[in-house]
Amino acid sequence: MSKKKRILSYDGIKGISIIAIILYHLFPSYLPGGFLTVNTFLALGGYFFTYKVEQIEFNSAKRDWSSIWHYFKNTLSRIFFPLLWMMGSVVIGLLLFDRTQLLSIRDDLFSGLFLYNNLYQISADKSYFVRMTEASLFTHLWYNSLYIQSFVLAMVGVFITKFLNLKGAVKAIIWSLIAGVSHFALLWLYVPGQDPSRVYYGIDTRFSSFVLGIMTAYMIPVLLNLFYRVKAKKVLYYIIGIISFIGFMGMPFFVKDQQPETYYFFMPLYSVLSMLLIFSITVGVPLVRKVFEIQPLPWIGRRSYSYYLWYYPVIVLWFKLQRQFDGRMYWLYLSIAISLALVSELTYQLIERQRLILPFTTSFNWKEDWREFQLNNRNLWLAPVGLVLFVIMGAGWVMARNDKPLTQFQLEYQLKQVQPSLFEIADKDERAINKVKTRVEQLEKELDTVLISKIETENFFDIAKKALVQTSGVGEEVTQITNDNADVINEINALDPELAALVPDEVKLFASKIRVSFFGDSLILLSAPNALNVFLNSNDLGIQSLQIWKAVGVLTDWISSGEVNDILVINLGTNAGLDDQGMEDFIAAAGDRQLFFVNSDSAVEHRDSVNQIIKKFAEKYDNVHELDWYSYAKDHPEFYWEGEGVHHTPEGADEFAAFTAKELYRFYNGQVPE
Known part of the structure; x- marks a missing residue:
């Protein structure tokens, strides 16, 4: 045959x-x-x-089980x-x-x-x-x-x-x-x-x-x-x-x-x-x-x-x-x-x-x-x-075993360091304060009100200018302003000495005043807490595995809570990339806020496409900007965990915070936006 x-x-x-x-x-x-x-x-x-x-x-007459097997x-x-x-x-x-x-x-x-x-x-x-x-x-x-x-x-x-x-x-x-x-x-x-x-x-x-x-x-x-x-x-x-x-x-x-x-x-x-x-x-x-x-x-x-x-x-x-x-x-x-x-x-x-x-x-x-x-x-x-x-x-x-991968263990340990649980706070008075603070935040959400207002730091340049035009007591007021801003700088230095060493004093004062919301995936979840040690009047929302198609709904809910500031620093695309429609929807959801998308230097196969999309939308919209983290970090493998190359090490998180502060300072020419 x-x-x-x-x-x-x-x-x-x-x-x-x-x-x-x-x-x-x-x-x-x-x-x-x-x-x-x-x-x-x-x-x-x-x-x-x-x-x-x-x-x-x-069929009913013959069933060829041998051929089936x-x-x-x-x-x-x-x-x-x-x-x-x-x-x-x-x-x-x-x-x-x-x-x-x-x-x-x-x-x-x-x-x-x-x-x-x-x-x-x-x-x-x-x-x-x-x-x-x-x-x-x-x-x-x-x-x-x-x-x-x-x-x-x-x-x-x-x-x-x-x-x-x-x-x-x-x-x-x-x-x-x-x-x-x-x-x-x-x-x-x-x-x-x-x-x-x-x-x-x-x-x-x-x-x-x-x-x-x-x-x-x-x-x-x-x-x-x-x-x-x-x-x-x-x-x-x-x-x-x-x-x-x-x-x-x-x-x-x-x-x-x-x-x-x-x-x-x-x-x-x-x-x-x-x-x-x-x-x-x-x-x-x-x-x-x-x-x-x-x-x-x-x-x-x-x-x-x-x-x-x-x-x-x-x-x-x-x-x-x-x-x-x-x-x-x-x-x-x-x-x-x-x-x-x-x-x-x-x-x-x-x-x-x-x-x-x-x-x-x-x-x-x-x-x-x-x-x-x-x-x-x-x-x-x-x-x-x-x-x-x-x-x-x-x-x-x-x-072969089912142990947790070393890099995952390192990341979870880093996360616990930046977001300690109540039981991990050693001082009993600090535990009590943290417990009250958590309960107040819950009540604020339930009652849709603000029970605690954030402390505003003084802006050195604006207040010093006003002080100079006063007809009396000029020396005393300038001295007071200088002391107040020295306190802010000292506070930042004490919160994170390694980060403080990377940021000039004028940038520290600027960052302490400006209101920024950090938003994104696990990179923000792990690194934004470090940034908040210099961005004293800012907040963050990082979610593990967050992708662009889910981020729109998460951002909308966060905006509805009234907590999102007029300046958004965004890190998305690491998990599954970005696409045009997702970016359009995200930008529309953010409204007229200033959006600073951080491009990627993570070792993922879609890194270049993510960076291309961010650049394209930064050129398309006046309120969309690119923070070129890739060029800053590409020659520094120490900024990422060895073996996975995706998430920031503690050193990388500090560098990310310093980079963001200096880039925003440069963008706004050192002037805190209204």
Whole structure:
């Protein structure tokens, strides 16, 4: 029997889809919707799954359990063993070069290898879109888990419909209803303004993409029969192909992972477009087929699983060296591309194509593998090498623990230092004062009134000028003013001597008078308390993992409380970047306040895009300004915690406070705004 010719276009779709996913992580501002092509992989998976299982006999007369088990085992083998080698290689690398990372990734290891990573990340409330203190090397393995879960659920459903001997059209309708239920779950569970990772990871909300692939497989024969006698059917197929191709290629350039419309509309739409694209290739629309057959798309597509396994660890590991590539980021991206291509090709050739035969490591056919290994004398030398690798790999897995990462411990300790709890205040009188102060603040919010007013510090220049025009007592008043301002300077010096040493006296007096509100994510949460040691009449609101799409609502609520000053210093974008719509909404919510956005020097892959967006909006609006922290801090790695490069050390927090004070002093020419 002749072997069916492989349709390269299917590989081409997979090739362009994996490229889009990788570019989404590297250049989110240029391809913000690259994550959508995950739906395409799921739809293709459902489509080919259906063709495979429909060849297995399963009805009231005969149930071929052997073929079912064989198909399931082969599918699991194709997923599991390349995954095992990727994770094992990473564990060996960590054991040899970065052993401390092993102490906090046990759950990631086991959930990834045993294909429940998406469920683990949901239960642990982990985010796909937030880059916190240390990105896990295995965050991306949620897809493997989702795929195998979809595979198992679909297998049950398909064999039920086969047993009932339903017609293809009826099966297509049933699976379309199941897809609708899954999408309804997405609509029900998605909460606008909150992190969408729950609906992104969930089998209940993502099953629809796999199901639409199944529906396509059943629908194509029905449609071909329906249009068989239609003379203009080729024109119709062309129209379907062109529309689906334009949507497939275009949507990743404008859909954003932070928009509610993405989850309400664009994600299911992209699954439908993927379904129509599969239909167009199957019926042979030349325009669509030829585009996806352009090399190297099919070549990459055949290796897409190996690329998928390696892209996230490679990106995360290289971006730990981001500061060493400042000003030469193209070398970083080139290094990522070369490394990814190399390890992916090795995995594809040696493991996926089984050119490296080691017992128990490439398939579940262990007897056959062992027999082939013994017969092939060329591979005998690999036995001791493989044994050593597995001993090292096993040692790494045994050493793995779920301890808190060192950088997270350092950050939490820093947070406790700047925001001590009531029980950590040693002096009993200070504890009592703090308790009363906290209760008064609660009453102020409940009664919507002000019970305690802040002490205003004197402005040296304004009062000295008035004193000079007095007809008597000039010397005494100037002396008093000088003494008052000396008290302010002494107070700042006592609060934080390290910070005070970085700030000139005239800037201290200016900062002590000006009213600023610091707002943002964990960088503000950790660093703004230091700034308040010089900005004596200011306040702050920092929230861990705050992202631009949620920040608008948080800022609006804070403004409603009446606590937000007319000058806002903002640090956002570290966790998941910024986008134009989010910035527009934030600026509108802030009203006519002066907004000072701090650009980023954190070691995150979207740093440059964040800085570009801030610069663009600073040029667009008169009340929006850029604080160029990047240029100030880029040559000072000591400002950030070693190993994560995202959050300020205590030294970095003091430098941030001093930088902000001096920049505002320069902007306002030393004059406190009314």
